[in-house]
Amino acid sequence: MGNLEKYLGVFESVFGLSAAEAETAVFKSTRQWDSVGHVNLMTNIEEAFDISLEPDDILDFRSFAMGKEILSKYGIAF
Amino acid sequence: MAFLSIKNVRIAGIAAGVPENIVSNLDLKSGDGAISENYSPEAFVELTGVKERRVSEKLCTSDLCFAAAERLIADLGWAKNEIDAVIFVSQTADYALPATACILQDRLGLSKETYAADVTLGCSGWVYGLSYALSLAQGGYLKKVLLCCGDAKRRAPQQMDPLFGCAGTATAIEYAPEATGSYDFHFGADGSGFDAIIIPDSGSRNQVKPESFAMHEFEGKQMHSMQTHMKGMDVFSFGITAAPKSVKKLAEHFGFDYQSYDYFLFHQANMKMNNMIVKKLKLDPAKVPSEMYNFGNTSSASIPLLMVTQIRDQINGRKTKIIGCGFGVGLSWGTVAFEEAIQISELVEVKDSEENYGYKL
Structure with a gap:
């Protein structure tokens, strides 16, 4: 499975979003992506990519697009 | 660097008190002010791990600590007149003033020669409180110390946040010159x-x-x-x-x-x-x-x-x-x-x- 598929899969399992919905997902605008949902998203991202996110990255991870940029710092290419 | 090592002391015992009343987060309703409309109660429980809580609208933290302390003192067979200090760690004191530790001193029937003080800390409070209590005891002047920690009834009427429950604990610390380990x-x-x-x-x-x-x-x-x-x-x-x-x-x-x-x-x-x-x-x-x-x-x-x-x-x-x-x-x-x-x-x-x-x- 490619990284993009894996990334989309996390948004689908956590928020129940289709690929098209996931690509426009934004913190607080997407249903269930509030602070409780964010904790769930971050734990699933860490598990899916076997990484340990830094605190600043967890705070900055506020949209699908921003998340891709952040993950690239961990060597995850899309 | 805030490191500390304390010797010649031990935790003798620990007790905890909680309200008898149990509430279930599964009985909440989405968007009722306690949980966001984004979640069903089941989803909230799955995400946070909190299904039930012990709550009371009348029992204060000190009431729960008092019950725990009474049980602990009895279980350890401590004489109340041997207890030299009581420290109360909480963010929900009985009153803005006086210190709740003073109230506990009298309610527990401890000597008027008791060292009594409050510490205002939350989730880190037991670890900090333990360092205070052990430090007081390590010199051997204060030989028995009660550390009371917890949080319960809030400062204003409200539907309590569904993440939080009420509990009060008591930890018994004593001077132990024979102890070989350290904290x-x-x-x-x-x-x-x-x-x-x-x-x-x-x-x-x-x-x-x-x-x-x-x-x-x-x-x-x-x-x-x-x-x-x-x-x-x-x-x-x-x-x-x-x-x-x-x-x-x-x-x-x-x-x-x-x-x-x-x-x-x-x-x-x-x-x-x-x-x-x-x-x-x-x-x-x-x-x-x-x-x-x-x-x-x-x-x-x-x-x-x-x-x-x-x-x-x-x-x-x-x-x-x-x-x-x-x-x-x-x-x-x-x-x-x-x-x-x-x-x-x-x-x-x-x-x-x-x-x-x-x-x-």
Whole structure:
């Protein structure tokens, strides 16, 4: 499975979003992506990519697009 | 670097009191102010790990600590006139003033020669309080110290946040010149995050005023300014970082392998957060008990409550290597490592009845 598929899969399992919905997902605008949902998203991202996110990255991870940029710092290419 | 090692002391026993009344988060309704409309109660329970909580609208923290202390003193066979100090750690004192520790001194029937003081800390409070109590006892002047920790009834009527439960604990500390081990601590604080968990009004900075009770939206919930406001993401990123780092720093400073410890007792913040801390430290989950499902987040009571409700049978009176780590409001954190045979009392369930309420003006 490619990284993009894996990334989309996390948004689908956590928020129940289709690929098209996931690509426009934004913190607080997407249903269930509030602070409780964010904790769930971050734990699933860490598990899916076997990484340990830094605190600043967890705070900055506020949209699908921003998340891709952040993950690239961990060597995850899309 | 805030490291501390305390010798010639021991924790003799631990007890915990909770309200008898149990509420279930499954009985809440989406969008009712307690949980966001984004979640069903079932989804909230799955995400946070908190299904049930012990709550009371009348029992104060000191009432629960009092019940725990009475049980502990009886179980240990301590004479009350031998207790030299009582320290009360809470963010929900009986009154803005006087100190609740003074009230507990009298209510428990302790000597008027008792050292009594309050400490205002939340989730890191048991670890900090333990350092105070052990430090007081290590010189041998104060030989028996009671540490009372917890949080219960809030500052204003409200539907309590579904993450939080009520509990009060008592930890008995005594001077033990024959003790061979030590209690090793690491502490930290970061006041730049003072507003990550805050009750905005009711202190000196923002005094209570009629507008304090005006409802507003905060993080998807309706609340007023006398309620706890928590920035979930800030607290999450802090918790998953501060706790593992503190455990690692402590082990590195004092030169021990933390994996060799029998139990890791983390403050019970949120199941997902705690799972991540376990993962970051590569701990065996069997060594990391959890009580969130039945008690929720009980602030400074959470670590001793774990010993009473989750591992009592395994550790009661047996030498056990324990690491305790508290982290939260402040921001503040602390970790302690020790090996001790502690007498653990049975959980005290406190009835909501007049005889259990403390001093009322």
